Amino acid sequence: MAGVNKVILVGNLGRDPEVKHLESGSVVANVTLATTEAYKDRSGNRVENTEWHDLEMWDGQAKVAEQYLRKGSQIFVEGKIKSDTWQDEQGNNRKKVRIRVLSFTMLGSRNAEGGAPGGSSSNAGQSQPAPNKAQPAASMPSSGGNIDDVEDDLPF
Amino acid sequence: MAGVNKVILVGNLGRDPEVKHLESGSVVANVTLATTEAYKDRSGNRVENTEWHDLEMWDGQAKVAEQYLRKGSQIFVEGKIKSDTWQDEQGNNRKKVRIRVLSFTMLGSRNAEGGAPGGSSSNAGQSQPAPNKAQPAASMPSSGGNIDDVEDDLPF
Amino acid sequence: MAGVNKVILVGNLGRDPEVKHLESGSVVANVTLATTEAYKDRSGNRVENTEWHDLEMWDGQAKVAEQYLRKGSQIFVEGKIKSDTWQDEQGNNRKKVRIRVLSFTMLGSRNAEGGAPGGSSSNAGQSQPAPNKAQPAASMPSSGGNIDDVEDDLPF
Amino acid sequence: MAGVNKVILVGNLGRDPEVKHLESGSVVANVTLATTEAYKDRSGNRVENTEWHDLEMWDGQAKVAEQYLRKGSQIFVEGKIKSDTWQDEQGNNRKKVRIRVLSFTMLGSRNAEGGAPGGSSSNAGQSQPAPNKAQPAASMPSSGGNIDDVEDDLPF
DNA sequence: TTTT
DNA sequence: TTTT
Numbered sequence: 001m002a003g004v005n006k007v008i009l010v011g012n013l014g015r016d017p018e019v020k021h022l023e024s025g026s027v028v029a030n031v032t033l034a035t036t037e038a039y040k041d042r043s044g045n046r047v048e049n050t051e052w053h054d055l056e057m058w059d060g061q062a063k064v065a066e067q068y069l070r071k072g073s074q075i076f077v078e079g080k081i082k083s084d085t086w087q088d089e090q091g092n093n094r095k096k097v098r099i100r101v102l103s104f105t106m107l108g109s110r111n112a113e114g115g116a117p118g119g120s121s122s123n124a125g126q127s128q129p130a131p132n133k134a135q136p137a138a139s140m141p142s143s144g145g146n147i148d149d150v151e152d153d154l155p156f
Numbered sequence: 157m158a159g160v161n162k163v164i165l166v167g168n169l170g171r172d173p174e175v176k177h178l179e180s181g182s183v184v185a186n187v188t189l190a191t192t193e194a195y196k197d198r199s200g201n202r203v204e205n206t207e208w209h210d211l212e213m214w215d216g217q218a219k220v221a222e223q224y225l226r227k228g229s230q231i232f233v234e235g236k237i238k239s240d241t242w243q244d245e246q247g248n249n250r251k252k253v254r255i256r257v258l259s260f261t262m263l264g265s266r267n268a269e270g271g272a273p274g275g276s277s278s279n280a281g282q283s284q285p286a287p288n289k290a291q292p293a294a295s296m297p298s299s300g301g302n303i304d305d306v307e308d309d310l311p312f
Numbered sequence: 313m314a315g316v317n318k319v320i321l322v323g324n325l326g327r328d329p330e331v332k333h334l335e336s337g338s339v340v341a342n343v344t345l346a347t348t349e350a351y352k353d354r355s356g357n358r359v360e361n362t363e364w365h366d367l368e369m370w371d372g373q374a375k376v377a378e379q380y381l382r383k384g385s386q387i388f389v390e391g392k393i394k395s396d397t398w399q400d401e402q403g404n405n406r407k408k409v410r411i412r413v414l415s416f417t418m419l420g421s422r423n424a425e426g427g428a429p430g431g432s433s434s435n436a437g438q439s440q441p442a443p444n445k446a447q448p449a450a451s452m453p454s455s456g457g458n459i460d461d462v463e464d465d466l467p468f
Numbered sequence: 469m470a471g472v473n474k475v476i477l478v479g480n481l482g483r484d485p486e487v488k489h490l491e492s493g494s495v496v497a498n499v500t501l502a503t504t505e506a507y508k509d510r511s512g513n514r515v516e517n518t519e520w521h522d523l524e525m526w527d528g529q530a531k532v533a534e535q536y537l538r539k540g541s542q543i544f545v546e547g548k549i550k551s552d553t554w555q556d557e558q559g560n561n562r563k564k565v566r567i568r569v570l571s572f573t574m575l576g577s578r579n580a581e582g583g584a585p586g587g588s589s590s591n592a593g594q595s596q597p598a599p600n601k602a603q604p605a606a607s608m609p610s611s612g613g614n615i616d617d618v619e620d621d622l623p624f
Numbered sequence: 625t626t627t628t
Numbered sequence: 629t630t631t632t
Contacts, residue, residue, distance in 0.1 A: 002230075002417040002461065003191035004166035004388055005207055006320075007237070008476060010544050010573065011159050014629030034630040035159035037617065051161055051237060052629075072630060074158075074576060076316055076478055076544070081163070081207060081237075083253075097239075097253035105314040105478065108542060108576015149314065149505065158573040158617070158631075160544055164320060164474075166388050166417065193461065230420060232322050232388070232472055261322065261470040264386060264420015305349065305470065314542075314627080315479050315503035317519055319549070322472035347471035363473055363549060386470075393475070393519060393549075395565075409551075409565035482625030502626040520625075540626060 007099050009053060009077040010107065011035040017057075019066040029062035031055040031069065033077065033099075055079070057101045061150045068106060076105040103151040163255050165209060165233040166263065167191040173213075175222040185218035187211040187225065189233065189255075211235070213257045217306045224262060232261040259307040319411050321365060321389040322419070323347040329369075331378040341374035343367040343381065345389065345411075367391070369413045373462045380418060388417040415463040475567050477521060477545040478575070479503035485525075487534040497530035499523040499537065501545065501567075523547070525569045529618045536574060544573040571619040 014032040021027050036050045055077065057065050069075065082100040087093060170188040177183050192206045211233065213221050225231065238256040243249060326344040333339050348362045367389065369377050381387065394412040399405060482500040489495050504518045523545065525533050537543065550568040555561060 002166065002388070002419055003193055003206075004164060004232075004390075004417060004461075005191040005193070005209075006164040006390075008162040008164070008318075009160055010478075010575070011161075012630040014631095032629060035161040036631060037159050037161070038632085048632085050159075050630075051239060053161075053237065074631075076160075076314070078316075078318075081209065083207065105316060107314055107478070149316075158544070158575055160546075160573060160617075162476075162546075166322075166419070232470070234472075234474075261472060263322070263470055305472075315505055315518075316477055316544075317479075317503040317505070317521075318476040320472060320474040320476070322470065347473040349471055349473070362471075363551065365473075365549065388472075393521065395519065480626040482627095500625060504627060506628085516628085518626075542627075 005080040007077070007079045007081055009033060009035055009075075009079075009099070011053070011074070011077075013069055013071050013073045013075070014052065015071050017062075017065045017069050019062055027059050027062040027066075029057040029065040029069075031057065031065060031101075033075070054096075054098045055101050056082070056098045057104070057150075061101060061104070064150045065104075074107040076107055077101055078103050103149055105149045161236040163233070163235045163237055165189060165191055165231075165235075165255070167209070167230070167233075169225055169227050169229045169231070170208065171227050173218075173221045173225050175218055183215055183218040183222075185213040185221040187213065187221060187257075189231070210252075210254045211257050212238070212254045213260070213306075217257060217260070220306045221260075230263040232263055233257055234259050259305055261305045317392040319389070319391045319393055321345060321347055321387075321391075321411070323365070323386070323389075325381055325383050325385045325387070326364065327383050329374075329377045329381050331374055339371055339374040339378075341369040341377040341381075343369065343377060343413075345387070366408075366410045367413050368394070368410045369416070369462075373413060373416070376462045377416075386419040388419055389413055390415050415461055417461050473548040475545070475547045475549055477501060477503055477543075477547075477567070479521070479542070479545075481537055481539050481541045481543070482520065484539050485530075485533045485537050487530055495527050495530040495534075497525040497533040497537075499525065499533060499569075501543070522564075522566045523569050524550070524566045525572070525618075529569060529572070532618045533572075542575040544575055545569055546571050571617055573617045 011033040014034055017029040017031045019027060019029045031054075033053045033055055034050050035053065036048055038046060038048050041047050077099065079099045079101040081097060083095050083097045085093065085095045167189040170190055173185040173187045175183060175185045187210075189209045189211055190206050191209065192204055194202055194204050197203050233255065235255045235257040237253060239251050239253045241249065241251045323345040326346055329341040329343045331339065331341045343366075345365045345367055346362050347365065348360055350358055350360050353359050389411065391411045391413040393409060395407050395409045397405065397407045479501040482502055485497040485499045487495060487497045499522075501521045501523055502518050503521065504516055506514055506516050509515050545567065547567040547569040549565060551563050551565045553561065553563045
């Protein structure tokens, strides 16, 4: 019965977060995260391999994501694997795997000050204007949320 | 580019490993692992939630799995998320997520000596006779494999 | 500022937990945990290497430890590194590193039912009688504590 | 016997790495890493707590550290706890805990291009000129080392 | 001694 | 779809 289900990721967002404010008052953010590994194949050529992860963040976390994360943002994520299963129209069993984020931390913000925060690619047309990625203390959520390490504990 | 993609699981096998010896000489073992978490809901009732993970082990690892793991075995797993994507007959994009195991460790075997190793449920009819789960050093694979912590590093 | 400090251990207790009930009402348990790795040296000989960790558990966690953990118990631990620094009598800077446990899970108990729970080494003379290591749901702490995954979040 | 001893850190270097080239040909780099966590105390005041870790890197890893890491660099580290024990002159048992790095990844380099790489504080007087922190592929070690994820597997 |  |  004793179980551990833990995921640790460091990667970059493929898009701006998609945030939904539900009627219940809950907020959910869906984020796609790329983790890329590079290695040499047998011929000595450099090969890159990218894995795309579907992240799910809730409530306080989702709000911080909405406010501070953008396409290209680099984050550290701790979470767990969580799958939904259902039957499709053909009666086939289907399964969708997501990472339920338990906490995340923005990375690399220190050096963003000198240049365009997030770079030119971080604020594509479909998104609202990006906030200052440098995360000055003054722009911290007054709710007491912690930009740098956002936790949100639901039972599952 | 800097990426981290790490999964840590502790759980029990849902079935005996399914092992295939490929013509290429490679060996692959597919394992289903359950991680269960328990919590109290708002009414104070104990609720259990089980997540099933599809694990993939290769070569030396797969051989150790074949020899020592059985339905019910408790293991610690370190691996990474790895997905296959394709189009189904309807032209829909499909994605299958697996955990590529990088190393695993058998748990709890130390105290299993006194009773039936693995318990009555650990050796269903479709499987070969289970070996002694207590893993005495003497029964270690002569190939130099390490029963307790099996690693197998492929680039991806 | 963004920081991550995470430790994951699987090992066995070197002694029964040492538990102190403080006047403040807090409870602290000190636990020594051995993690052993085995490898082959250049000559092909099997070598074992054991690292001893000093764990610190508080309150609900400490109570569960007091009640259920014994010398020899195998546990999964998640925690963080936490050091105390001071000057000794000679004026030298000293540092003591501990693992502050954030959650732990008892391992291997499921299959222990058939034999002596914990095995002969798990209940040395200096300790109180060991409880049933099999952890039936019925023997769970009525306080709502979760034997299988004990969490306790202090700020640091 | 089955053991897991894993440490995961994200933090910033307190100093430039101290690198020693041993007569044996081995190279060792000692690095101090700060992991900072912030939280609100009972009065709602923001409190910061910094833990300092002593990291040890060897060979290929150490060379990459020497070349690319500087005071202030942010890295992701995976390693294990490793302690040395000895008796001091007074005959007291002493123990020194280090993190043996198994792999590390440089973080946040993407946005360093626009400004001064590493910032003004990253290259203090006592250090050699910092290399371009942006890690162009062209400056990669020809030895096949991977700047972004450096691994080095010794048995212990 | 870092970082924000 | 990210990043280098």
